[in-house]
Amino acid sequence: MKKLLTIAAMVEVATGVACLILPSLIGQLLFGEALTGVAITTTRVIGIALISLGLACWPGNMANRALYGMLTYGTLTALYLAYIGVRGGGTLLWPAVAVHAVLSTLLVWAWWKEQRCPNAKM
Numbered sequence: 438m439k440k441l442l443t444i445a446a447m448v449e450v451a452t453g454v455a456c457l458i459l460p461s462l463i464g465q466l467l468f469g470e471a472l473t474g475v476a477i478t479t480t481r482v483i484g485i486a487l488i489s490l491g492l493a494c495w496p497g498n499m500a501n502r503a504l505y506g507m508l509t510y511g512t513l514t515a516l517y518l519a520y521i522g523v524r525g526g527g528t529l530l531w532p533a534v535a536v537h538a539v540l541s542t543l544l545v546w547a548w549w550k551e552q553r554c555p556n557a558k559m
Contacts (some may be wrong), residue, residue: 439496450491456484478521485513504548511541 456463460480464472472480493506515537522530 442494442496446491446494446496448491449487449494453484453487453489453491456480456487460484481517482514485510485517488513501548504544508541508544511537511544515541 452463460477461472463480464470464476489506489510492509493502495502495505515534518526518530518534518537522534
């Protein structure tokens with residue numbers, strides 16, 4: 438089971454990285470059509486999600502895997518959407534950046550607080 442989970446996590450991370458770097462090629466290979474416009478942006482966010490899923494499922498110390506996955510997703514999504522926002526964007530783009538940034542900050546804060554006081558309830 439552990440080997441299979443490791444392979445699955447590695448495949449998800451590799452697919453996510455490919456979606457981030459070569460979104461149009463991935464669209465061509467998967468769907469037979471090169472991606473353009475907003476499909477490229479969407480594919481890159483999907484790539485971030487796949488990387489986060491792979492990290493969350495990576496075998497080993499399971500205590501913080503969900504945290505690693507959510508923190509990776511929230512942080513990378515906030516950064517990528519902010520990058521898109523500098524170039525333009527829709528009405529909800531900056532609120533989405535803020536939500537992801539706030540949630541990531543709260544996750545780090547909760548983790549830090551738990552490290553300082555392991556017996557405290559969150």
